[in-house]
Amino acid sequence: MAIKWENQVVLLTGASGGIGFAMAKALDKKGVQLILTGRNEERLHQLNALLNHSHKVVQADITAASGRKKICHVCERLPISILINNAGITQVGEFSEAAIPNIINTNLTAPMLLTQEMMPLLCTMPQAHVVNVGSAFGGIGFAAHGVYCATKFGIKGWTEAMIRENFDTNVNFHYLAPRATNTAINDSRVNAMNKALKNTVDSPEIVADALITLLTNNVSRRELGVAERFFTKLNALFPSLVDKALAKQLGTIKKHTFTHHSSTQHDQIGHHSSVQLNSERKKGSSL
Ligand SMILES: NC(=O)c1ccc[n+]([C@@H]2O[C@H](COP(=O)([O-])OP(=O)(O)OC[C@H]3O[C@@H](n4cnc5c(N)ncnc54)[C@H](OP(=O)(O)O)[C@@H]3O)[C@@H](O)[C@H]2O)c1
Known part of the structure; x- marks a missing residue:
């Protein structure tokens, strides 16, 4: 069934971030109704003001049960048809004791719980979509990014299970994996590393375009970057070859x-x- 954009009501997490805002702009252009969420309310309102249409803003921390409850409460009164689990954090290098559960909660546990809490609403729609934003690091373990990789491998595996578990429901699950993208999640050290390694860095608009294509064509999985896709496949078949390349x-x-x-x-x-x-x-x- 072709997607009728003007009928879609989209809950977007991480809407105030680089990729989230590019997604919000692309979806706003399509004429969808958005619920923009994030922890920084002021920034969400500022970004909302830059869009063509005015959308709902919900300030919430998705790692807190109260934050997810607040989101669900707003959504209860709306015909939500698309949930985009996009919020995410990272840390590179040494991981502190506090950072490990925080990254796992934000990138993996919270999207799972939010989806579970939103499922009763999504199931009432004729057709619904859940898009989980992964990463190229959900297919390739990368030094200095261990905890982040663990969460992105996790979200990829969970999405795959959900795709298969929901074959007999009206809810389509999707996995969208950007490669390095020019946003604030990457600090100056990561930007310098990407430059030194000559890694291609996409603009957030490229990821937003991929989201629109994925939903338009109802494609289950989309991993950005030819080289990244090749290495992910090589890694799955011959991980020791990738070990040597990355060494x-x-x-x-x-x-x-x-x-x-x-x-x-x-x-x-x-x-x-x-x-x-x-x-x-x-x-x-x-x-
Ligand atoms: N940029 C890249 O290189 C890259 C590559 C592959 C995948 N990704 C993935 O793309 C997604 C978006 O990342 P980005 O690059 O756009 O990063 P970003 O600019 O740092 O945005 C992250 C977003 O997540 C929100 N967020 C973080 N913790 C939250 C929490 N506890 N509750 C609610 N919202 C929270 C932030 O808003 P507040 O801080 O206001 O809460 C912000 O809107 C992430 O899942 C990331 O892993 C990024």
Whole structure:
């Protein structure tokens, strides 16, 4: 069934962020009614004022039961047909004890709970959609991004289970995985790392276009970037080949992301040979 944009009511989490706002702009252009959520109410109102139509703003922390309840309460009175789980956070390098549960809650637990809480409403619609925003790091484990990768692998697996579990319902689940994108989630260290590694960085509008195409064509999965898709597939089939390719980047990744990284360790011995020495040692120890 072709999507009738003007009939859609969309709940968008992380609407005040780089990708979220680009999605809001693209959906607003299509004539949908939006419920924009995030923790920073003032920013949501500022962004709302930049859109062609005026939309609802709900200030809420999705990691708190009270925040999700507030969102659901507003949505109860609306014919919500699309939920976009886009809010997310990250941290790179060393992970503090507090950061680990916070990243897992925001990126994985909260979207699962919010979806579960929204399902009774979505099920009343003739056709509904849940879009979960993953990442290229949901298919490739990447040094210095371990907890973030764990959440994005998790959301990918959960979405796949939901796609299959809902074949017999009116709710279509989708997985949308951007690659590196130019937003505030990436701090100056990550931007410098991406530059040094010559990683392509998309604009948030590219991700928003991919969202519109995914919903228009009712496609279950969309991973952005030809190289990223290729590496994800290679990683699934031959992970040790990707281990070797990424080992060559380890010195650069650590230099930009770990506060206590000693550059001399890699630079004096020669990064490549030190990684090789370590991996030889690891091979020995795992036998
Ligand atoms: N940018 C990239 O390179 C990239 C690549 C792949 C995937 N992604 C994914 O794309 C999604 C959007 O990220 P972005 O790049 O647009 O990041 P961003 O600009 O930092 O935006 C993150 C959004 O999430 C919201 N948020 C964070 N914690 C929240 C919480 N506890 N409750 C409610 N809202 C919360 C933030 O709003 P408040 O702070 O106001 O709450 C903000 O609107 C994320 O899932 C991210 O993992 C990004």
